[in-house]
Amino acid sequence: MTKIQARNRLYLLLVAIVIGLLAPLVVYPVFLMKILCFALFACAFNLLLGFTGLLSFGHAAFFGGAAYVTGHALSVWGLPFELGILAGTLAATVMGAIVGKLAIRRQGIYFAMVTLALAQLIYFLCLQAPFTGGENGQQGIPRGFALGILDLSNNTTLYYVVLVIFSLGFGLVYRVINSPFGQVLKAVRENEPRAISLGYDTDRVKLTAFIVSSALAGLAGATKAVVFQLASLTDVHWHMSGEVVLMTLLGGVGTLIGPVVGAGVVVTLQNTLSSGPLNAYVPVVLGGIFVVCVLAFRRGIVGEIKALIKQSF
Amino acid sequence: MSEHILETQNLTKEFKGFVAVSNVNLSVKTGHIHALIGPNGAGKSTVFNLVTRFLTATTGKILFEGRDITTTKPADIARLGMVRSFQISAVFPHMSVRENVRVALQRATGSAYHFWKSATSLNELNARADDLLEQVGLLSHADALTVELPYGRKRALELATTLALDPRLMLLDEPTQGMGHEDVGRITDLIRKVSANRTILMVEHNLSVVSRLCDRITVLQRGAVLTEGNYEQVSADPQVRAAYLGGSHAA
Numbered sequence: 364m365t366k367i368q369a370r371n372r373l374y375l376l377l378v379a380i381v382i383g384l385l386a387p388l389v390v391y392p393v394f395l396m397k398i399l400c401f402a403l404f405a406c407a408f409n410l411l412l413g414f415t416g417l418l419s420f421g422h423a424a425f426f427g428g429a430a431y432v433t434g435h436a437l438s439v440w441g442l443p444f445e446l447g448i449l450a451g452t453l454a455a456t457v458m459g460a461i462v463g464k465l466a467i468r469r470q471g472i473y474f475a476m477v478t479l480a481l482a483q484l485i486y487f488l489c490l491q492a493p494f495t496g497g498e499n500g501q502q503g504i505p506r507g508f509a510l511g512i513l514d515l516s517n518n519t520t521l522y523y524v525v526l527v528i529f530s531l532g533f534g535l536v537y538r539v540i541n542s543p544f545g546q547v548l549k550a551v552r553e554n555e556p557r558a559i560s561l562g563y564d565t566d567r568v569k570l571t572a573f574i575v576s577s578a579l580a581g582l583a584g585a586t587k588a589v590v591f592q593l594a595s596l597t598d599v600h601w602h603m604s605g606e607v608v609l610m611t612l613l614g615g616v617g618t619l620i621g622p623v624v625g626a627g628v629v630v631t632l633q634n635t636l637s638s639g640p641l642n643a644y645v646p647v648v649l650g651g652i653f654v655v656c657v658l659a660f661r662r663g664i665v666g667e668i669k670a671l672i673k674q675s676f
Numbered sequence: 677m678s679e680h681i682l683e684t685q686n687l688t689k690e691f692k693g694f695v696a697v698s699n700v701n702l703s704v705k706t707g708h709i710h711a712l713i714g715p716n717g718a719g720k721s722t723v724f725n726l727v728t729r730f731l732t733a734t735t736g737k738i739l740f741e742g743r744d745i746t747t748t749k750p751a752d753i754a755r756l757g758m759v760r761s762f763q764i765s766a767v768f769p770h771m772s773v774r775e776n777v778r779v780a781l782q783r784a785t786g787s788a789y790h791f792w793k794s795a796t797s798l799n800e801l802n803a804r805a806d807d808l809l810e811q812v813g814l815l816s817h818a819d820a821l822t823v824e825l826p827y828g829r830k831r832a833l834e835l836a837t838t839l840a841l842d843p844r845l846m847l848l849d850e851p852t853q854g855m856g857h858e859d860v861g862r863i864t865d866l867i868r869k870v871s872a873n874r875t876i877l878m879v880e881h882n883l884s885v886v887s888r889l890c891d892r893i894t895v896l897q898r899g900a901v902l903t904e905g906n907y908e909q910v911s912a913d914p915q916v917r918a919a920y921l922g923g924s925h926a927a
Binding site: 538539541542543544545546547549550553554556557558559560561562563564565568571575 | 728730749750751752754755759760761762766767768769770771775778779780782783785787788789790791792793794795797798837841
């Protein structure tokens with residue numbers, strides 16, 4: 364990275380921090396938190412698709428699974444906020460290790476199919492298991508207090524806590540991508556047989572990435588459960604896995620902030636459309652956008668902007 | 677050190693009834709440049725994939741420095757000191773030229789799973805990477821994106837990346853394939869240069885390259901060894917002339 368690039372990146376970061384801090388003064392905090400949760404989810408997914416070259420079609424299992432575990436930990440076990448989030452994240456990590464271990468034996472579309480199949484298995488477990496509340500889901504999950512003192516029933520307070528969680532997750536993704544491990548990930552994505560011939564155990568590399576990604580997806584789901592005080596079948600449904608693919612592709616796969624932008628666009632569209640006359644057609648509109656994206660701007664919003672900037676200099 | 681760095685015993689590979697490689701006994705002498713030649717479909721690349729364990733042999737045994745590696749994982753083969761190249765240039769296209777070599781150097785540092793460190797910690801490998809790039813004449817392109825290199829240079833980069841592992845046995849799959857005349861000459865010189873202190877087994881179609889470089893040649897035909905010897909012996913063999921050169925045209 365050149366000095367100018369590094370400086371520009373610093374400016375961008377500062378602007379983002381200011382926007383993040385001031386946003387709840389202008390926009391409804393719950394809406395912002397929803398964007399942050401999905402943005403983190405999409406970043407986790409992008410770590411796999413964009414930076415490892417693995418298309419997981421079962422990430423809802425980690426997102427929704429973590430939401431259930433956190434919901435259960437907070438409402439039934441009565442754990443404090445932090446431990447509740449941690450429990451959900453850990454559960455997603457363990458699920459990620461198992462699903463990943465089974466799925467990485469296959470490549471390409473077969474990998475995607477195995478993740479989808481295992482995620483459906485988890486979906487039906489969630490439908491039947493007593494602690495998930497079946498069709499009703501878990502409702503009224505208590506938000507509690509962060510660090511024992513910050514009252515999270517206040518939306519603005521909770522927003523800042525969620526902002527911190529998001530920043531930590533986003534920071535981890537940034538670190539992973541720009542680390543020695545990130546270099547190996549890139550090599551595996553670019554040319555797996557060559558990476559093997561250089562002595563890399565690429566299955567283990569991919570599994571590590573898969574586990575980190577599912578843990579972060581879990582963190583996003585756990586946080587979402589606290590924000591909405593709800594964990595439901597929607598969170599583990601394969602629609603959710605599809606939605607995160609859409610967010611990532613729309614924002615720009617393989618770019619750092621693409622998934623954040625994509626999540627923002629999709630969540631905003633869902634919220635605006637569902638209160639208007641197009642209420643029943645939200646999936647149709649999103650589907651249309653997806654088609655246009657794939658046909659006309661394949662690099663996604665951020666990817667296209669990046670390409671434009673590169674061209675004009 | 678054993679006399680033969682690589683040996684195969686009755687190596688056979690069948691694909692659903694089709695025998696691609698049958699009973700190949702190959703012995704590569706330590707320090708030699710050994711060529712594997714033969715017409716298209718003779719099984720040269722399959723032998724390559726078998727000894728580097730990218731494919732699993734149906735029957736037979738593979739020994740590397742006397743150690744049985746018939747069931748070793750391909751990544752472990754590389755760690756033992758046998759590193760292969762590929763028929764299609766095997767580079768990491770969207771990494772810089774230097775990063776390509778560096779990622780090979782990185783493996784031995786044990787930092788492959790260090791996801792909490794900054795990638796700038798890898799900069800300490802840059803000097804060694806640049807050394808290797810200089811050897812293959814690519815130092816001036818170190819910061820270029822690999823995908824933008826011309827084909828011949830990609831092959832040179834591949835060689836530098838392979839050398840980064842300092843392998844005792846290097847397997848090159850058609851290193852001059854698809855190259856212009858100048859590049860062929862340069863790569864040939866390069867291979868000779870890097871062959872000091874190591875053994876090379878190469879698949880090669882270009883017979884002038886083979887004659888200039890190789891100490892010993894094994895000719896494969898329809899998956900089996902037709903004959904073996906130095907260039908003079910092999911090229912004088914009427915069987916080889918008939919099978920490989922179609923009898924009439926010499927290379």
